[in-house]
Amino acid sequence: MTIKTEPFVINFGPAHPSTHGVFRMRVVLDGEVVLDLEPVYGYLHRGIEKLAEQRTYTGIIPLTDRLDYLAAMSNNLAHCIAVEKLAGIKVPERAEYLRVILAELQRLCSHLIAVGAFLNDSGAFMTPILYMLREREKILDLFEMLSGQRLTYNDMRPGGVSQDAPEEFLPALHKFVDQMPRYLDEYDQLLAKNEILLARSKGVGILSKELAINSSASGPVLRASGVKWDIRKAEPYSIYDRFEFEIPTGTAGDCYDRYLVRMLEMRQSVRIIEQAMKQFPSGEYRSRVPKLIRPPVGEVYSRIEAPKGELAFYIVSDSSIAPYRYHIRGTSLINLTALRDMIVGWKVADLIVIFGSIDICMGEVDR
């Protein structure tokens, strides 16, 4: 006797614990197998691009904090670099080094959450993410010391950083950098060879090299597919050309590679911070910039390598105190466009693992 089956549509999200925010997927299932998937965005839309057009260039910085709220420092940096390019503002040496240190700490911070949440989704419930949150807490302590806030820092300004690092910052950073590689070893020991994790993520959710490039994915998602592309090397901004580091890449482009690339990137970030700490100069931390910046008429597209990939701002100025047009290239949104191709054909349980391995932040997807 044959049992008659037919495709079944379910709504995954918007309030589902494994969608990392308010993301909704309309999934067509045949039993457990995913036949089709349609992502639905927009539950967290706040109109940040439009709001930015009514604010001064400094007043936008608190808005950029709320894009990718797990990597607010990187967003600050991207915005400030764009405004500096537009208005031709110079940044002092010390500020550049401080910015690099902060951006790399932020990368560690964001990857810890990404890896922890991915492991959480693939069944290592709560233990790894709690170990990783402990290290993230130490970084947040450093950010709190500098900017007074733990999530929405609002710390960088066009022409430098808002405040100088206090004298207790560098010793604390030293301690952290000394400890961090050993904790990374511990994470590797914890799960990198774990049979359950390997079985659930190796060969699952493959994103081919061609598709990764064609869907303009960036960051760890692209590098896991074997493309050696990192804006810090390809188009160095700030002072990244002064540091030695490698770009880790994967080979297969599966979930495990995405996990591995993030783990390896964290070691490179620690390396960059170590070098920046050695060369850390004294001097000015902020150049003299008028309170209301009026850039000349023109436009700029400037991009940086944020933890989740290529984050870019496109600003058109009409030489008033607010931008005429403000566009954000949200990293997570563009990484999500390949989601359907990665998931179709896999089972529901794999859907969660694949989705978790992309590492999205809804604040940036919906803006």
Added chain:
Amino acid sequence: MKFERYGIGIARGMMVTFKHLFRHPTVSQYPEQRLNMSRRTRGNELIWNNVKCTGCVTCAKSCPQGAIHIETTVDPATNKYNVLKIEVDTGYCIQCGLCVEACPYEAIYMGYSVERAKYRRGELVQANEMLLASPDRPASGYMNPHIARELPRQTLLVEKIVEKR
């Protein structure tokens, strides 16, 4: 997937978890044990200094949320501004600190305390005397290094957890 010797990876992972049994605890029990916040904490209230303030309204202009409302008159004898009313709607305020940064006379500060929940929306709107500094409304050292120096040192987790490995 094929594994040569199944279970080694899991056992190695469990070793790490086992080691954690003998480690220093990371978590503090909040209301009883309190950690020191950063000296630059941007707490959820604003502190205003009525002596230093000249009524120049730079803070209100630089606020991205429009949370500060100031009314002034001109004193004809001295040709200076008189602040009739300053009102901060902490419900709109996002604690960004841009007003503190903008004030040219260091007359406005972020608050150092964070436990400032209110029962009613109306109580979030604070005006004039309510904004002054007092012992239970200390100012934070955000953008004001001389205040930061007086505040207690921040507790850091990096210094708290010392493990022999």
